[in-house]
Amino acid sequence: MEKHVLLVFPHPDDEVFASGSAIQWSQQGTPVTYVCATLGEMGRNMGVPAYANRETLPQVRQQELMEACRQIGIDDLRLLGLRDKTLEFEDLDALADRLLAIIQEINPSLIITFYPGYSVHPDHNTCGEIVVRAVQKIPVEGRPPVYCRALVKNAEQVLGKPDITWDVSEVLEQKIEALKAHRTQVIGTKNGLGERLSKQDTESMNWFRFEHFWIYKEAIE
Amino acid sequence: MQSIRKEDVQQALDRLSNQQVYVHLESNQGAYTQGAYPSANKGPFHHTGVFIRNAGIRYSHGKITGDGPFRIGLKMEFGWVYAEGLTDWEQDDQGRILFVGYDLEGRLAVALDLSQQPL
Ligand SMILES: [Zn+2]
Numbered sequence: 001m002e003k004h005v006l007l008v009f010p011h012p013d014d015e016v017f018a019s020g021s022a023i024q025w026s027q028q029g030t031p032v033t034y035v036c037a038t039l040g041e042m043g044r045n046m047g048v049p050a051y052a053n054r055e056t057l058p059q060v061r062q063q064e065l066m067e068a069c070r071q072i073g074i075d076d077l078r079l080l081g082l083r084d085k086t087l088e089f090e091d092l093d094a095l096a097d098r099l100l101a102i103i104q105e106i107n108p109s110l111i112i113t114f115y116p117g118y119s120v121h122p123d124h125n126t127c128g129e130i131v132v133r134a135v136q137k138i139p140v141e142g143r144p145p146v147y148c149r150a151l152v153k154n155a156e157q158v159l160g161k162p163d164i165t166w167d168v169s170e171v172l173e174q175k176i177e178a179l180k181a182h183r184t185q186v187i188g189t190k191n192g193l194g195e196r197l198s199k200q201d202t203e204s205m206n207w208f209r210f211e212h213f214w215i216y217k218e219a220i221e
Numbered sequence: 222m223q224s225i226r227k228e229d230v231q232q233a234l235d236r237l238s239n240q241q242v243y244v245h246l247e248s249n250q251g252a253y254t255q256g257a258y259p260s261a262n263k264g265p266f267h268h269t270g271v272f273i274r275n276a277g278i279r280y281s282h283g284k285i286t287g288d289g290p291f292r293i294g295l296k297m298e299f300g301w302v303y304a305e306g307l308t309d310w311e312q313d314d315q316g317r318i319l320f321v322g323y324d325l326e327g328r329l330a331v332a333l334d335l336s337q338q339p340l
Contacts, residue, residue, distance in 0.1 A: 042272070044251050044328035046321075050222055053311065053319050054245065054332045055340060085272075190326040 002030045006108035006144075007074075008099065008131050010037040010087060010123035012065035013182040016193065017149040018112045019072050020168025020175040021211050026073025027171070033076040033106050034069060035099065037127055040185075042084040048188030060184055068181035071174065078102060087126040096133035103134055108144050111135065115148035115214055118155055132216060147213035155214075162212035169209050176208060222309040222321060227285050230310060233318050234283035234293070237335055241279055244302060245334040247272035275339050278302060290322055293333060304333040 005025050009015055015022065015034060022032050039058040046052040052060045062079070069077050080098065082090065103111070116128035128148055135143050150159060168175060179186055179193065186193045196204035249270045280295035280302065287305075295302040306322035313319060315336070322331035334340060 042247075042249065044249055044330070046222075046329060048327055050309070050321075050323070050327065053222055053313075053321065054247070054329065054334055055313065055317060055319060190328070 001028060003109040004031045004033065004106055006103065006106060006111045007032065007034045008037075008111060008113040008127060009034070010082075010114075010121075010127040011040040011043075011084065012036060012061045012068070013040070013179070013185050013193065014114075014124070015068065015072065015074075016175075016179050016208075017114075018211055018213075019068075019178055020171050020208070021112075021166050022072050022074060023171040023174050023178070024166075024168065031076065031106075032072070032074045033078065033102070033108070034074045035078045035080060035102060036065060037080040037082045037087060038084040038123065039065075039079070040084050043185060045185050045189045045191065045194075047184040052184050057184070061182070064182045064184065068178045071178035071181060076106075085123060087123045087130075090126075092126065092130055092133060095130045096137065099130055099134040100137050103138070103144070111144050111146045112213070113146065113148055115150035115155075115159070115216065118148075118150035118152045118159065120151045124151065128216075132218065136218075146216040148216050149212070150214055159214050163215045164213040166211045166213075167209060168211055172205070172209055179208075222311050222319070225285070225289065225291050225307060225310050225320075227291065230285045230291075230293075230320075233312055234285065234295075237318065237337070238280055238282055240337070241277055243336045243339045244276045244278055245272070245274045245332065245340050246276070246302060246304060247329075247332040249330060249332070251328065293320065302333075304331055306331045307333065 002025055007015055007018055025032055040061050041058045043057060111131060113131040114124040114128040116125050116132055119125050119128060131146060135146055186197055196207055250268055278297055280297050283295040286292045291307045292305045293307060307320045308322045310320045317334060317336040320333040321329055324330040
């Protein structure tokens with residue numbers, strides 16, 4: 001059983017990549033902390049029909065994120081206050097130090113993030129990189145394992161089969177309800193998440209059902 | 222947000238001329254065109270996008286043109302601010318003027334925000 005799990009993702013709704021697992025941890029009494037780097041300020045979906053705008057979107061998405069966390073059972077949400085699309089231009093070492101302070105405070109037994117270099121969006125890749133940098137600042141014997149989601153299509157060709165696949169069927173309904181909390185982003189939208197939610201076909205459901213992770217080996221060795 | 226009516230927009234643009242205003246200007250095709258999600262993969266695509274946030278400017282006059290989607294040009298002492306493809310707009314309770322252009326799938330593709338205070 002995990003002692004404390006730390007999720008580190010850049011955008012509200014990215015937690016869908018591990019939310020089934022998070023629901024299960026929370027049900028088992030394992031505390032889950034979620035560090036979310038931005039509020040997805042540059043998102044293009046304003047709701048269908050649009051009810052947010054470029055300036056109100058951050059507040060709307062923060063409320064959505066808080067509701068999603070409530071449903072997942074995440075009671076410790078930390079917002080880093082960075083701006084969507086700008087992570088890669090920040091001082092990454094300074095960001096790693098901020099994250100390190102959180103890691104040292106909560107002492108997680110597991111960290112989950114995106115696989116650096118294999119997660120498509122520059123914010124995703126940078127987020128993973130910051131996690132790895134932070135963990136590498138910890139003496140080897142004290143480093144928590146880092147599990148990464150990889151989103152590129154050829155992930156398996158490059159990285160091999162995922163090291164871990166969790167079947168979250170038991171909490172699938174809750175996972176989907178928690179995703180729907182991100183209303184502007186997923187209800188009626190034409191993006192991947194919105195289409196998967198509306199289609200509800202086997203392929204989409206399997207995408208929600210299985211959470212695949214690669215262990216980031218350089219972080220722990 | 223509401224559909225643009227040129228006369229209303231023109232009045233709003235006039236209201237903010239000849240004073241310091243802060244601009245958010247953005248052209249945005251989204252970040253998932255590389256095919257992170259199969260449904261988003263529309264084949265070879267050169268992805269571009271720009272934004273500038275809180276640039277302080279002063280324009281001597283601003284004009285809205287077109288029959289929809291609309292274009293806006295703000296003439297400055299040494300240059301221009303320009304946006305095209307605008308469809309909807311609002312003046313919010315803080316006096317900010319927000320313009321947006323949605324693409325055919327209803328997603329923001331272009332945005333122009335003007336504010337007397339930093340955004
Ligand atoms: Zn994301």
